[in-house]
Amino acid sequence: ELKVEQNPLFLSMQEGKNYTIYCNYSTTSDRLYWYRQDPGKSLESLFVLLSNGAVKQEGRLMASLDTKARLSTLHITAAVHDLSATYFCAVEETSGSRLTFGEGTQLTVNP
Amino acid sequence: DVKVTQSSRYLVKRTGEKVFLECVQDMDHENMFWYRQDPGLGLRLIYFSYDVKMKEKGDIPEGYSVSREKKERFSLILESASTNQTSMYLCATGWAGGFGTEAFFGQGTRLTVV
Numbered sequence: 001e002l003k004v005e006q007n008p009l010f011l012s013m014q015e016g017k018n019y020t021i022y023c024n025y026s027t028t029s030d031r032l033y034w035y036r037q038d039p040g041k042s043l044e045s046l047f048v049l050l051s052n053g054a055v056k057q058e059g060r061l062m063a064s065l066d067t068k069a070r071l072s073t074l075h076i077t078a079a080v081h082d083l084s085a086t087y088f089c090a091v092e093e094t095s096g097s098r099l100t101f102g103e104g105t106q107l108t109v110n111p
Numbered sequence: 112d113v114k115v116t117q118s119s120r121y122l123v124k125r126t127g128e129k130v131f132l133e134c135v136q137d138m139d140h141e142n143m144f145w146y147r148q149d150p151g152l153g154l155r156l157i158y159f160s161y162d163v164k165m166k167e168k169g170d171i172p173e174g175y176s177v178s179r180e181k182k183e184r185f186s187l188i189l190e191s192a193s194t195n196q197t198s199m200y201l202c203a204t205g206w207a208g209g210f211g212t213e214a215f216f217g218q219g220t221r222l223t224v225v
Binding site: 045 | 169205
């Protein structure tokens with residue numbers, strides 16, 4: 001059974017600081033996704049990582065995938081308040097198209 | 112833009128009622144999914160479907176069933192609602208196989224069972 005674990009689950013940081021969210025998973029996969037969720041809203045796709053060593057960047061967020069370590073990171077550079085949200089990683093099982101999600105990381109960026 | 116539309120944003124139902132949650136997509140996606148989201152547990156897969164009339168159980172199918180009679184519509188059915196099914200329900204759709212499945216999500220239905 002595929003397990004996906006994120007850490008930290010809660011992250012409070014100051015504007016302008018850098019931080020990394022980690023996503024570990026338990027079985028072989030080379031397809032990983034990052035989503036953002038604002039309170040009361042649905043999930044918004046951020047990044048799709050489809051191979052070992054994949055790196056994607058959008059604004060202050062950068063995601064990477066290391067399939068050998070079964071690890072993805074979401075790096076936040078010079079955080080701003082607008083980045084406050086819950087971030088989920090999700091892993092696609094190689095045997096099919098279902099996605100298994102991590103617990104989510106609730107990020108709060110303080111002025 | 113992909114549009115995934117769930118029939119209700121908020122629902123309040125009584126224990127024992129039969130509840131239908133509807134999801135409609137307009138992008139001809141093969142795959143459709145129903146998840147429930149609970150604090151501290153992330154999203155958990157209830158059922159998914161790769162094609163019309165095809166369905167597969169996810170991680171927590173107990174107490175739920177699904178129907179997919181048309182490609183664009185995927186329904187989640189709570190046969191006899193219970194209070195432990197109070198949750199946020201999210202429908203998602205995506206392309207089949209190939210270079211990965213990017214799931215697109217509906218706006219969610221917050222169901223309260225009293």
